[in-house]
Amino acid sequence: MRPRRVIVSQKKLSRRAFLRYALGTGAAAAAGGAGLVALHGVEEVSARSDAPTAQYALIIDTTKCVGCGACVEACNIRNHLPEGQSYIHILSKEDGANEWFLPVQCQHCAEAPCASVCPTRATYRHESGVVLINDKLCVGCKYCEVACPYQARIFDEKRGVADKCWLCLDYVQEGRNPACVDACVLGARLFGRVDDATSEVVQLIESGKAKPLHPEFGTHPGVLRYIIEGE
């Protein structure tokens, strides 16, 4: 009988020890969780459902854009793009008698379809929210090109890989603007960090003047926002 009693009492002891461990871990987890929520709360700009989900915001004010293409030119030069290829496309739109321009480029979506359809994971979302392409993994299947509802992706024929706007991540991490933003002399392009509550970009987003483009696509554009007349 003795070994059995020992086993039973060991069970009782381990149950207590288990409870201690559980409560201790639970308390630690709760504290850690509370801490994370507190820290995260500082980064949150607003509770808007279309709030930017990246560290940066690029606002295109179509009420100021005249379609001059300076942004396209600057981008093409910076990225050494061949003739006929651009990361930025300027669409000509008509609203009755009113003609306006819509520059479209990668929206750096939070739920980027290009990243989810890519078979090799060459396209991925960087921690800053910028969607990037690892050209060492890309096989050039063009599934991403087909899957992007903003038609933001191009194909580099020479290297056989997909390519697109990368938000001049090297510039922006240094605190500078992307090339397209600096190129616009009419102030149709605004850029800023989303954690700076005083910045113009944050104000425009908070006020609802700058909105995601085609939110019905369901991809949750992360970085780009548009000011469109009458919206």
Next chain:
Amino acid sequence: MGQESWGWLIAVYLYLGGMGAGAFLVAAFFELSGWRYRHAFSPATLVGATVSGPLVGIGSVLLIFDLGAGKMQPWRIFYMFTHFESVMTWGIWILSIFIPLCLLYGLLELVEVEPFLKGLVSSRAPWLMSRVRPIRRWVAMVGSVFAVATAVYTGVLLSAVGPAIPLWSQPLLPFLRVPMLPVLFLVSAVSTGLGLTFDVVATLARPHIHDEIRSMPLIHIILIGLENILIGLLFISALNAGGAAAEGARLVMYGPLSIVFWVGVVLIGLAYPFVVHAYAIGRGRHSLASGIGSGVGLVIAGLLLRYIIVVAGIPAAL
């Protein structure tokens, strides 16, 4: 004109994958239903079993030629097996299992009917000869699952891009969340598989096979009728949806693709085979020429249908 990232090579791949899967399913059906054994030697199973592997395999090899950097650095193709969220990764896994199964199935058929192979196996591995039929049944069953997966995935590959290409993401029925293309491509795969193996090759090898299998005309009518309805639903749904879907539908129905569609798909691929087999049900038989002709029509139309759908997949307007 139309969608410009993916072209005819992708259409050929989708087509060969579908037809190969369909051919396998036809052969497997003959095998598992026992019909194969009712006639001393059934060309329909032999053809389906031997041709399905090369069809799907050639389609896949062609696909590699459509890649960019993957062509120049082929080891990157191994990376394509890693991202399970991508339908393309599902496809490469499905095909990696299906193609070897097809080739095995072909061998298991040939070993019974091809004298050299039969002699070789009987003498070197007699224990294998006696187990050929049960192994082949097993391969037919497992392979059928992968055949359906192959045919369906080609449709899911296109419909998965969702809002980017509205024509490809049209639903099966307005109130259903099931996309049309996977269903249409499955029906088309079986139809082209049947057309190739049974109508064309089996009939050439054994002209009376049509008379021996009395329900064949009815099976054809059902498949062709169903495919007809699905294609009609696709374009009606697209026209109703407006935007890029309607633009694609218009391209097909009365734009530059209209001749390819009305003559290549509807006339020779749907109307003509339907009439041939309806006649066969009524009169009890059809002529040899029309049997083969309807098969050729089905086979050609399958490719043209895939091509049309790929090209007419116009991106959503911004």
